[in-house]
Amino acid sequence: MMNFDVEKIRAQFPMFAGKDKPLIYLDNAATTQKPQSVIDAVTKYYSEYSANVHRGIYAISEKATHEYESARTRIAKFIGADFEKSIVFTRGATEAINLVAYAWARHNLNPGDEILITEMEHHSNIIPWQLAARDTGATLRYIPIDETGTLVESEKYINPKTKLFAITQQSNVFGTTNPVKELTEIAHSFGAKVLVDAAQAMPHLMVDVVDLDCDFLAISGHKMLAPTGVGALFAKQEILEEMEPFLGGGEMIEQVTMETATWSEIPQKFEAGTPNIAQAIGFGAAVDFINQIGIEKIKDYEGEMTRYAIAKLSEISGMQIYGDLFCRGPVISFNVSGVHSHDLAQLLDMENIAIRAGHHCAQPIMRKLDVPATARASFYLYNTKAEVDALCEAIEKAKWFLATD
Amino acid sequence: MMNFDVEKIRAQFPMFAGKDKPLIYLDNAATTQKPQSVIDAVTKYYSEYSANVHRGIYAISEKATHEYESARTRIAKFIGADFEKSIVFTRGATEAINLVAYAWARHNLNPGDEILITEMEHHSNIIPWQLAARDTGATLRYIPIDETGTLVESEKYINPKTKLFAITQQSNVFGTTNPVKELTEIAHSFGAKVLVDAAQAMPHLMVDVVDLDCDFLAISGHKMLAPTGVGALFAKQEILEEMEPFLGGGEMIEQVTMETATWSEIPQKFEAGTPNIAQAIGFGAAVDFINQIGIEKIKDYEGEMTRYAIAKLSEISGMQIYGDLFCRGPVISFNVSGVHSHDLAQLLDMENIAIRAGHHCAQPIMRKLDVPATARASFYLYNTKAEVDALCEAIEKAKWFLATD
Amino acid sequence: MSEIQQLYQQLILEHNRNPKNFKEIEHADCKLEGYNPLCGDQITIFLKLENDVISDIGFQGKGCAISKASASIMTTMLKGKTKAEAAEIFNKFHKMVTDGTIGENVGKLEVLAGVHKFPSRVKCAILAWHTTMKALDEIKAEDGKR
């Protein structure tokens, strides 16, 4: 298929390679598996140049600094940012969003201002704004969604009071890809800043911050082959430079007196303390891995697999798939009548299939759908149609198991 | 020596083992090297049970959750905490301190209240309080130090206005070990809460939170053999339970409506987003490694090496060692007259010796000593007296090099 | 029996399909909602007491097979029991689903022993019980006020 050799790709993942009956891993929206090259980049750092960055005047520290900064540069390039210092390393997308909520929102929002988000956000793009609204007196508003997981009349909700518009580029429940570029343009026309939560989008499609023109972009490294414990915030240079610091500590200061301090240049200003060095270097290796295959090819491959999965799943009687059936990323939430999603997940686990069940950190969506939980299968570049077949079979088996006397 | 077999220990560190002329690594106060068992714990997670924690109803997620939580339990036990849920994983000591500054201090301090720290703090235990003081109207005060790196008349500074006392247990410049237990008792008698920065102490001596009776303890995992990107906050259960959340997002909430949310139980309440799973598991392995040797033995071994190093270094003419010469942890800051510390570090690097030069993120101390910077050699359990000898020789050589016409 | 078969025993599947006392009780002495934050499932317990004895008990709500079966079995076991007896049964049950100990006289509850091997499902099994115990406490508190 389109010279996309999935077996060759799978061979590079120790969780699958050389295993007799490898796990069918369909929980990629939570975190992905890691290729050997990423694991090796981490091990190599620990075994060959394990040292702190930025302040050591010795060879392994300079090497560590170089690799750490080079990862930053490659990530910047991956999202089309023309300035690598626009990238701040974080633990994940959650910390990236909170960084903006603390260092930008709490210093720029006032009573009467509006923070606009959508009903399809992950809790990580809801709670930080609830807390920021509480602390600043700003009002939190939501663009509603319909049952297909599509935003309804978004433009009506953006107005001159909107100071910040925070939106997910791709839903972790419906797989909906939102028109973030168009909405950013509208929001900007009202003078609002725009934060795009790319945690789910970036693993699967080309994200270009210059094209989107967003002010902030939240990135989850571990959801795109990188080690756990790493993500990033992109922000426009001038905003980062004006922003107040977030965490205080080593690395982020220039001069400290007893009473006050001046801040380092960006991005160090936002990276207080010893950073997640090995993880950032691993993130760089993950981006290399994706680049070698090509994000467009990944998108096409996943698109075909998703369409296949939706067609196959739809054949199961009692199957309810949420969201738009045709236009979506590789994440499918569903319920099977008579089978609770947690029982389903448990029974699939016995068939060596890992899916997720629950509210997927998106309780407002669950309330909209009027269900307590859904099952969710999410794919990545190493999944196969054969795995989709196995999933469907196992669902039938679970149905039968729970229904039989 | 006291059945402390340093060669056997070194053999377990890939940065030293099997290398012809292994690096003499004397920058342990910045971050330590990692034993194979820690690297293996990380690799094993990525290769055998790579999955997100807490919400997956499938075997590898349950295994990951179990290992992650078991690391928490072992760290709690290591510091004598009787409740493992008192441990919150963070990126490092810096994030742990900032967590308290945001989630506790900003909700509990008022104008007129005093935050008391000392002149020997690391920037990570200064800046968060400068920012918290700015935001709450509280006053930041310092217990002064003398030139030997000893606190001066500490008791005089603790008073009924003191609401928070934050102090390092061991100085990363002088190696001074502060009488934190006694000072905590005094601070408590005035009703203040006490935060102990154990980033430097915990790698080298037994820290017992029940004995110290501190309210908060900031821990740096990567300074005690753990992977980069991990540390922890210990806090007393009742304080953690009452504290406001810090980062908002997935994992840390119980129920979310459009307007507000309720929080998970501790410690999840403070671990928003996908945690640094592999790193926390690696931290558990690091604690196991230390336990196998015994922290008391490590302390004795390092004590003897430190005394030896001070004696040898003192023989070098023009040598100025800062701090108390006799009673200290394994970190030695010094200057050699006529040799700038950065030139020294650069020249030592050519001899395969890694030391640090600079202000060590402690500019108030530098101002006290009236020097822009110092050189610093810091030891850990894998260093040897032979390495100390090499250090002294290389210093002599650097002196000669810079002085010769 | 495999672990999964231990978890989903025949009796559990039956109670899941045809839960006992799956009903609303009008004029209940206490009606209480329980919530499992891990999955979002909700259960409502209805209780009637006569002189310290549970004279009627019912439940409603959505939940997984484990939670429904557990609630169903619970209602059959608690009807006619005093508060003290109910508390005692609950303690045995709690111990069983957390560490696997099968105490004396647990009776039909034994089918839920397999749960202890699945930490993420313990909350499912306990949900109805916790809610009921809380409801009994509330009635007690109100009695105190009278």
Next chain:
Amino acid sequence: MSEIQQLYQQLILEHNRNPKNFKEIEHADCKLEGYNPLCGDQITIFLKLENDVISDIGFQGKGCAISKASASIMTTMLKGKTKAEAAEIFNKFHKMVTDGTIGENVGKLEVLAGVHKFPSRVKCAILAWHTTMKALDEIKAEDGKR
């Protein structure tokens, strides 16, 4: 020559030991402090101008061998130069210590070319220069005001 020898060339060591123009200038047209946040070192530049020409220049402060030698060599090269000439020399110097390009007529400055191999020391070499360029700018700005 090893990299380290390229960094610490004989001439640099000499300037470090006996820096030229290591002096305060009374009644300077401009006196400016420079600070290297990486190490905490501080340098003060003193400047006298006569009709756009640097008639005297001196420096004081603490710093490493690289920063001291660089400042010392700089003072010897800039004395008698116009502001425009000084800026041109600085540009060549800046390029040399960051990417190693040795431009035309860099003269004695060439001894500092080795610095570009040591990213953490580039700031050392540039400290005095940056401060001087800023000082010249400030004088210009003041001239503008007059």
